[in-house]
Amino acid sequence: MKTFKIGGIHPAENKFSAHQKIQTAPLPKQAVVMLGQNLGAPAVAVVEKGAEVKVGTLIAKAGGFVSANVHSPVSGKVAKIDEVVDASGYKRPAIIIDVEGDEWESRIDRSEDLVKDISASKEDILAKIADAGLVGLGGATFPTHIKLSPPPGKKAEVLIINAVECEPYLTSDHQLMLEKSGEILVGIRILMKAIGVTRAIVGIENNKPDAIALMQKLAQNELGIEICPLKVQYPQGGEKQLIDATIGRQVPSGALPIEVGAVVQNVGTAFAVYEAVQKNKPLIERIITITGKSIEKPSNLLARIGTPLSELIDFCGGLPEDTGKVIGGGPMMGKALLNLEVPMTKGSSGLLIMPSLEAEREKMRNCIRCAKCVNVCCMGVEPYLLMSLVENEMWTEAEAAHIMDCVECGSCSFTCPAARPLLDYVRLGKNKVGAIIRSRK
Amino acid sequence: MNKLIVSPSPHVHGGDSVKKNMCGVILALAPALLVSLYFFGLGALIVTLVSIASCVLFEAIIQKYLLKTEISIKDGSAFLTGLLLAFNLPSNLPVWMVIVGAAVAIGIGKMTFGGLGNNLFNPALVGRVFLLISFPVQMTSWALPAKLPMTYTDAVTGATPLGIMKEGLMKGETVSTIMSKLPSLQDMMLGNIGGSMGEISAIALILGGIFLLWRKIITWHIPVSMIAAIAIFAGILHTVNPEHYAGPVFHILTGGVLLGAIFMATDYVTSPMSKKGMLIYGTLIGVLTVLIRVFGSYPEGVSFAILIMNAFTPLINKYVKPKRYGEVIKK
Numbered sequence: 162m163k164t165f166k167i168g169g170i171h172p173a174e175n176k177f178s179a180h181q182k183i184q185t186a187p188l189p190k191q192a193v194v195m196l197g198q199n200l201g202a203p204a205v206a207v208v209e210k211g212a213e214v215k216v217g218t219l220i221a222k223a224g225g226f227v228s229a230n231v232h233s234p235v236s237g238k239v240a241k242i243d244e245v246v247d248a249s250g251y252k253r254p255a256i257i258i259d260v261e262g263d264e265w266e267s268r269i270d271r272s273e274d275l276v277k278d279i280s281a282s283k284e285d286i287l288a289k290i291a292d293a294g295l296v297g298l299g300g301a302t303f304p305t306h307i308k309l310s311p312p313p314g315k316k317a318e319v320l321i322i323n324a325v326e327c328e329p330y331l332t333s334d335h336q337l338m339l340e341k342s343g344e345i346l347v348g349i350r351i352l353m354k355a356i357g358v359t360r361a362i363v364g365i366e367n368n369k370p371d372a373i374a375l376m377q378k379l380a381q382n383e384l385g386i387e388i389c390p391l392k393v394q395y396p397q398g399g400e401k402q403l404i405d406a407t408i409g410r411q412v413p414s415g416a417l418p419i420e421v422g423a424v425v426q427n428v429g430t431a432f433a434v435y436e437a438v439q440k441n442k443p444l445i446e447r448i449i450t451i452t453g454k455s456i457e458k459p460s461n462l463l464a465r466i467g468t469p470l471s472e473l474i475d476f477c478g479g480l481p482e483d484t485g486k487v488i489g490g491g492p493m494m495g496k497a498l499l500n501l502e503v504p505m506t507k508g509s510s511g512l513l514i515m516p517s518l519e520a521e522r523e524k525m526r527n528c529i530r531c532a533k534c535v536n537v538c539c540m541g542v543e544p545y546l547l548m549s550l551v552e553n554e555m556w557t558e559a560e561a562a563h564i565m566d567c568v569e570c571g572s573c574s575f576t577c578p579a580a581r582p583l584l585d586y587v588r589l590g591k592n593k594v595g596a597i598i599r600s601r602k
Numbered sequence: 603m604n605k606l607i608v609s610p611s612p613h614v615h616g617g618d619s620v621k622k623n624m625c626g627v628i629l630a631l632a633p634a635l636l637v638s639l640y641f642f643g644l645g646a647l648i649v650t651l652v653s654i655a656s657c658v659l660f661e662a663i664i665q666k667y668l669l670k671t672e673i674s675i676k677d678g679s680a681f682l683t684g685l686l687l688a689f690n691l692p693s694n695l696p697v698w699m700v701i702v703g704a705a706v707a708i709g710i711g712k713m714t715f716g717g718l719g720n721n722l723f724n725p726a727l728v729g730r731v732f733l734l735i736s737f738p739v740q741m742t743s744w745a746l747p748a749k750l751p752m753t754y755t756d757a758v759t760g761a762t763p764l765g766i767m768k769e770g771l772m773k774g775e776t777v778s779t780i781m782s783k784l785p786s787l788q789d790m791m792l793g794n795i796g797g798s799m800g801e802i803s804a805i806a807l808i809l810g811g812i813f814l815l816w817r818k819i820i821t822w823h824i825p826v827s828m829i830a831a832i833a834i835f836a837g838i839l840h841t842v843n844p845e846h847y848a849g850p851v852f853h854i855l856t857g858g859v860l861l862g863a864i865f866m867a868t869d870y871v872t873s874p875m876s877k878k879g880m881l882i883y884g885t886l887i888g889v890l891t892v893l894i895r896v897f898g899s900y901p902e903g904v905s906f907a908i909l910i911m912n913a914f915t916p917l918i919n920k921y922v923k924p925k926r927y928g929e930v931i932k933k
Contacts (some may be wrong), residue, residue: 167927172614250608329614401927411928486607492614499608519614520607526620526677527719531870533618536821536877541926543875546919563926571612578618579719585610 162367164392165402168539170572172395172493174368178332178452178459183340185463186476188260192235192467193245193504194220196254199296200303201227206256212239217266217443220256223291229304229507230294232443234465237261248489248506250499258467268441275343276439279351286355286438293437294444294507298429299323299398300490302508305430309355311419318422320353320361321407322431324376325391325398327366328491331511333448334428336461338365338372341432342379348435349386356424361386362407363428366393395493396570400425402539414566429510444507449473453514455481464505470512471501485517493571523580534573534583540566544573544583551590560594567591620718623870624678626819630810631685631865637793637803641747642693645754646799650688652697656704657684664713671717679718683707686726689800689861690905691733694745694757699737703729723912724872727905734905744796762797763790763856767848768901776845781852790855801861804854811864823880824873824887825863829854831888839896847896858904859891866904872912879915879922887911 197203202225214220214233221231237260244252265271281289291306311317326334338345349361363380365373367390377388389407396402401412403425410421418425426434429448436442445466452459457478464473470489474480480487480501488495489503490511534544542563550559564587573583638646661680665673675681687707691700707729715721734741742765745757761769763784770780785795793803801807814820832853839847853859858866867873867887874883887907894903 167925170616172616405927413928414926416928484606486609486613488611488613493612495611495613497608497610497613498606500606513613515613517607522609523615523619526674527717529620529623529719529870530873530875531623532875532880535875535924538924539927541924541929543924545875566926566928569611575612575614575616576618578620578623580615580619582610584612588610 162390162392163406164394165397165405165539167541168537168572169394169396170537170575171393172329172575175329175454176332176335177330177454178450178461179335180339181332181336181459181461183336183448183461183463186465186468186473188235188263188465189468189472190260191240192258192260192465193469194231194234194256194258194467195245195247195504195506196221196231196256198231198302198466198506198508199229200301201225203254204228204231206242206254208239208256210239210241214239214258215264215266216445217269223304227304227307229296230292230443232294232445233258234445234467235260236264246500246503248496248498248503255504270440270442275347277347279347279354279438281438283355283357286351289438289441290355290434293433293442295430295433295437296444296507297427298433298447298507298510299427300494300508300510305426305434308424308426309352311356311424315419316422317356317358317419317424318360319408320349320356320358321403321423321425322349322361322363322428323398323400323403323425324363324365324372324428325403326369327393327395327398328493328495328511330452330513331450331491332452333450333461333510335369335372337429337432337448338369338376342375344435345428345431346379346383346386347439348431348433350383351434351438352426352431353385358424359385363388364391364397364403364407365389366391366397368393395572396539396568399539399568399570401568414563447507447509449505449509450511451477452511453481453516455483455516456514457481466505466507468505469502470498470505473505473512474501474514481514481516483516483518484514485520486515488513488515493575494569522582525581526579528579528581531578533576533578537572537576539570539572540568542566544587547590548581548583548586551586556590556594556597559590560598564590564594565598620677620679623819624682626817627814627865628678628682628685630813630819631689631800633806633809634689634800634803634861635685637806638689638693638799640750641793641802642745642757642799643748643751643753645693645745645751645757648697648754649691649693649695649700649799650685652700653688653691653704654681654684656701657681657687657708660705660708661713664709665717669713669717674718677718680708683712683725686800686865687729690726690730690798690858692741692744693799694743694755694759695740696755699733699740703733706732719871721871722916723909724866724869727866727909731905731909746796747794747802760796762901763795763852764895764901767852771846777848778845781848787851787855795856798858798861801858804860807860807864814864814868820868821877821880823877824868824884827881827884828863828867828888829859831885832859832892835889835892839892853892853895857895857902862887862904862908867908867911872915874915874918874922876919876922876924878924879918882922883911883915883918886914
């Protein structure tokens with residue numbers, strides 16, 4: 162079975178919410194819609210305090226080339242446009258809407274019917290995706306329409322769909338495939354049309370045999386769509402690792418996947434593309450996994466953007482007594498949250514509630530030079546070396562040791578027997594070295 | 603609500619620890635220790651206990667009174683150094699010499715450099731080589747194997763197979779005549795031969811090696827490249843002149859090759875970090891071992907070969923890098 166060739170680890174999967182049917186989360190009383198929900202420039206508000214909005218009304222326009230529209234996820238009245246503390250702990254602008262009823266824009270097709278025929282042209286597809294404010298739903302939140310428009314001179318050869326879900330605990334993509342496989346396949350067809358390729362590969366790790374079987378059955382009738390089961394290994398959902406695993410090509414250092422002819426999209430994004438193009442539905446809700454060892458009901462929820470995370474936790478049985486840490490995303494790359502009043506955003510793939518027993522790190526010891534960090538590094542760099550270079554502020558040497566190649570998967574810190582915070586230091590170094598590189602230009 | 607802990611990712615750890623690795627190696631050494639206790643009896647027991655106890659004690663004393671740092675003997679590394687040092691000593695070595703060896707191993711070999719992780723040379727081998735140079739007579743008079751002997755310094759001594767070979771060749775005898783005086787292949791496999799405590803039984807050491815590979819404590823690169831280099835180099839010499847150079851099987855099964863390849867050269871701290879580097883390191887240890895054994899004045903060369911290559915480890919780490927993602931562009 163295929164997998165990527167360099168490094169990798171096997172963290173405990175802990176997929177407690179696997180096979181939990183997608184439930185619709187209750188509407189919030191007040192939705193807090195962040196303006197910066199995508200990688201790149203934040204959107205610019207186009208509504209004012211007191212404006213009446215429906216579900217799907219455009220409330221903020223893309224604020225630059227790399228940016229995405231934001232639509233109202235609820236119906237009601239704009240209470241204020243103000244700064245709120247986001248998941249990173251910084252104050253950022255948001256549109257706060259008092260919810261009244263649940264009235265949708267009339268252009269949105271809310272029926273469950275599967276629309277298979279793709280009538281939109283390539284240009285229409287890209288325009289609809291841009292209008293709908295789609296971003297990569299795997300967590301990176303890069304605006305989808307830009308990823309689908311390769312730079313001049315570059316030609317896409319293959320579309321790779323990321324259905325790996327290699328983060329432990331998370332199950333939203335898995336459940337989405339089980340419940341919406343037909344829609345996903347239409348979404349893949351739309352994406353293929355948008356980038357003009359005849360071949361698509363769906364990479365799924367073989368810890369989801371039911372999803373593989375279901376998708377394989379459906380893909381039989383679809384010319385050019387292959388389902389590629391992958392050997393379970395973290396970080397296979399990393400774009401570079403997935404390209405290597407599925408088509409055996411490696412993206413050169415510092416280059417984009419298009420350099421090897423690949424465009425990678427998350428399976429959740431493919432579903433959102435279906436809804437945007439076939440149903441005129443902007444990105445106003447998504448599937449989020451609420452999970453953890455002590456939470457009462459680990460669940461996969463369909464929740465509106467802007468819903469405070471605390472309300473989602475309450476819906477799943479409330480915050481457990483022994484909670485030590487709450488992580489937005491998975492345990493390997495997710496972000497620990499400072500408070501639970503932060504709202505759901507387009508990039509919220511999961512919420513992991515961790516007991517305090519597991520929340521604290523082991524005491525750091527001397528590096529015993531066991532080379533385990535080197536062996537697991539999926540980019541083939543040397544974490545132990547990068548850490549000591551950063552400790553000694555040797556930025557030139559750190560750059561020469563390819564510190565900027567690091568994708569921050571965390572396998573090194575996960576593996577280190579001396580519990581050294583390797584990735585913390587590498588991140589520090591990447592910040593510094595990145596600034597030095599930018600200042601040269 | 604309780605305060606939430608905020609820290610950067612990753613938020614989970616694999617559960618590996620320094621202690622687990624050290625305990626794994628100690629466990630892997632158990633079969634060889636049992637064989638040693640069987641053939642060398644009381645002597646082996648005394649040397650092992652004294653060596654371990656003094657290594658652990660010296661580490662604790664140095665950390666507490668000289669370095670004034672936290673005492674880290676619980677991580678098992680000093681215990682392991684003690685055990686490995688004992689494995690590299692004859693079972694009839696007087697107690698005070700064992701203590702001197704432990705002091706040098708821990709004091710000079712390890713703590714001078716800043717303790718675990720910072721030492722340049724394998725501490726147990728530093729201790730052994732210090733003793734070998736300081737007390738050449740005692741360090742090369744080996745107790746002969748018996749069945750659970752209750753002897754210690756009064757044990758009957760004799761030469762090791764490597765010693766017999768070296769002496770015979772110096773007298774001008776041919777390899778085939780010398781081989782007829784040596785213990786059988788079966789004895790070498792089981793450990794029914796003279797030698798350092800832990801090096802005698804090939805089977806016990808290989809068993810430990812399999813355990814280390816299975817538990818992913820070591821990778822195959824160093825032991826395989828070292829043994830292969832010895833086999834190839836010794837094989838070439840043997841083919842050129844079979845009456846003057848012993849064959850590869852003899853070289854691999856005698857002396858400290860297996861103990862060195864599986865347990866000493868694979869020491870985390872003093873071996874290279876990249877797999878390519880490990881292959882170079884292992885190969886050169888193998889070549890040096892044969893060079894010292896065949897052309898040097900000592901009958902055995904594993905300890906020296908490993909120590910010499912320890913010195914090259916930083917250089918190997920600087921110039922030999924792991925294969926990076928995207929390094930070779932495949933179109």
